[in-house]
Amino acid sequence: MRTIRIFADSTCDLPAAWVQEYGIGIVPLYVTFDDEMYKDGLDLTTPELYNKVAKSGRLPKTAAPSPADFIQAFTPAVQEGQQIIYISLSSELSSTYQNALIAAAEFEEDQVTVFDSRNLSTGIGLLVMKAVKAAAEGRSVAEIIDLLETTRPLVETEFVIDSLDYLYKGGRCSGMQNLVGSLLKIRPVIKVIDGKMTPVSKIRGSREKVLDQLLNNALAQVDDMDNDLIFITHSLAEDDAIHLQQILKSKTKAREVAISDAGCVISSHCGAKTIGILYTKSIQ
Structure with a gap:
């Protein structure tokens, strides 16, 4: 073979x-x-x-x-x-x-x-x-x-974009949306659904609140997670990634919780401080 x-x-x-x-x-x-x-x-x-x-x-x-x-x-x-x-x-x-x-x-x-x-x-x-x-x-x-x-179809990809600046520069939101979003500290949550990047919610408030929401969304699925591997992928948000890694290690049964850096292509669409939690659900 x-x-x-x-x-x-x-x-x-x-x-x-x-x-x-x-x-x-x-x-x-x-x-x-x-x-x-x-x-x-x-x-x-x-x-x-x-x-x-x-x-x-x-x-x-x-x-x-x-x-x-x-x-x-x-x-x-x-x-x-x-x-x-x-x-x-x-x-x-x-x-x-x-x-x-x-x-x-x-x-x-x-x-x-x-x-x-x-x-x-x-x-x-x-x-x-x-x-x-x-x-x-x-x-x-x-x-x-x-x-x-x-x-x-079991792969779960969810991440939070820290600033609307890159979405605005890339033509994905208007100048007014960018201004209002920045003033109100609104950060979009993006999931991959049917192969596409899909906004599913907006989180208003501090960075800490954003990370808590991202973490809670993942932990709500802990019973359905494949216990092999979880990724925390980020663009220049290493401290936040390490923080999430420590919690996921303690609250899941994953064999490994790995941190990875987003490359230039992903970062050029999302911007700095973007961070996501990615895992696979168990095969039933």
Whole structure:
């Protein structure tokens, strides 16, 4: 049986040490400031992104990897005789999935399988780690895809955006909404539903209140949680992430509560201090 290698794109936001330890292939998306193009996580870090936005007053554009990018990334593994499962950013949010399908068609049948996560950030990462574990156990491509299809609707992705500034700069809210939201300290809560970023509520008040609400929303599901892995993913909110990690470790039965940093693509849409709790519900 040929070995199976798991690929994802840079929006999976997995810790770099995990990517290296488990041999996960990462295909970066692009972040573009005017005529300058950067590969997410390779040519540009999240703090550098925020510095550029602060200086220019404008948000960058983001772009999917091209089919040629995917072919270049997949080819060495295929030449080594490996089968590839690529788990993509939601097709509702990017052309990344479609471009990967175009690339996969250039290889022989069954060499590259493309799976739509219908998610983002470590919502993708949760699926990637399930696939990595299954591949290590010797499961076939078909068995891993079946597992991913079963797990995909069970992924819970919820995060709080600290400021409306990036939503305003990105054209996702009006200037008046930004002004009122800032004055009233209103922070939107976003969930991934049907592959899309969906505002589900607004929290008014202090940062502490926001974190408590995010935590309580997760703990309300503790009896239904898969006890394998919980992610706390943040954009320059490490202290808050550590605080949530300590509580989740004590109040859940999760094998691991991991902290990860949001990359440039995710951060360019959400802004600094964004923080989320991501986990998988148990398979019934």
